[in-house]
Amino acid sequence: MREKLLAYIWKTQNFCRSPLLTTDGRKLVVVKPGHENPLAGPDFFEAHIQIDSTLWVGHVEIHVRASDWFSHQHQHDTAYDNVILHVVWDDDIPVYDASQQPMPTLSLSDFASKPLIEKHEKWTSQKGKWILCADEFHKVSKVVLHQFWDRLYVERLVEKTSLFQSWLSLSKNNWEAAFFVALAKGFGLQFNGMLFAQIALSIPWNVVMRNTELISLEALFMGQARLLDEPSSSRFFNTLKNEYTYLQHKFKLNPIPEKVKFFRLRPPNFPTIRLSQFASLLHNQPRIFNRVLEANSLEDFYAIIDAKTSVFWETHYNFNTPSKKRTHRLTKSFKQLLMLNTIFPFLFHYYSYLGNSKKDKVLDWVRQLPPEKNNYTNGFAQLGCEVQDALESQACIQLKTTYCTPKRCLQCAIGHQLLNL
Secondary structure, three states, X not given: OOHHHHHHHHHHOOEOOOOOEOOOOOEEEEEEOOEEOOOOOOOEEEEEEEEXXXXXXXXXXXXXXXXHHHHOOHHHOHHHOOEXXXXXXXXXXXXXXXXXXXXXXXXXXXXEOXXXXXXXXXXXXXXXXXXXXXXXXXXXXXXXXXXXXXXXXXXXXXXHHHHHHXXXXXXXXXXXXXXXXXXHHHHHHHHHXXXXXXXXXXXXXXXXXXXXXXXXXHHHHHXXXXXXXXXXXXXXXXXXXXXXXXHHHHHOOOOOOOOOOOOOOOHHHOHHHHHHHHHHHHHHOOOHHHHHHHOOOHHHHHHHOOOEOOHHXXXXXXXXXXXXXXXXXXXXXXXXXXXXXXXXXXXXXXHHHHOOOOHHHHHHHHHOOOOOOOHHHHHHHXXXXXXXXXXXXXXXXXXXXXXXXXXXXXHOHXXXXXXXX
């Protein structure tokens, strides 16, 4: 028996409650089990417990063994003085309250659902399963799954707000500046995302707004990325270098300490290509956040974030080696990644901050995007769960990484349904 499982049984009240008796034989009625406490202190607050004819209001503490009360040193902690019920699995020794009276104790081993406990123990003891409930996942109702997808996606969005909030703080609550950093991270994708964000953070937003010519933006981004450090015979390189040297001196800019990465990237994702596209986008849309706020459909977003590299990069992937001519315009799939991982999460945070109901529209837009193809969606597809859209594919990632892998079945809506079938 694990304490988390015992707390879950108490929270869900999944045990026989008629008749329910304390360990000393008194009649016990759970009027309200209390509010679960995720922080230090008693496990449940403001419970309403009737013992015989007396109604008690206070805290509930959960332990596997009654003796854990002493091993956890609760007898010396005044936060536990208002505990009105000690819920245990094994009542191995008597426990006394602050007034040295016997603590009312409920031993759930006498009342808990044995099938639930056996199923949970079976799940947590097995090895080699992609997720613990893999054998029973097909039993999950579509209603539960659909509702849980929405909750999981919102959880995923909320997790990203801490990063957005830190950028807002650095920019003194300038949403345009913070969006500039978020968009830079999106252009950097997985390998260079945080480095691209550092590049954006290293350039004050007012500097960007004062230098919206394509050559200036490209020079700023390439220079701050330290892509202009090594000399080159390329005429375009030297044009950028001269422009960057002037801007760096004028605005007292310091390039990021770590160089951007090329290793293991396909040429279209080289930082040279992505930074040029990013510069082009801001050249075409200097107030891009305002444009994004005006968008009313996916088609609007596709149009707003349309961009291609400057002419030089149509025949180069680096400064020194020519390549076959190709127009490097942002692809539809890349735009979808920007919307899914950057634009929509940022908009959700912005509308949540304002208390604007338009944040619900963000979820509608995400549902209009096609699902991602990755190990997470493939894994759930093998369990019979076909992912329909991008919201559900993002929810799959959240489910696997936040609930399944750390074995948080007791906090999972799917685990809750399957445990109680």
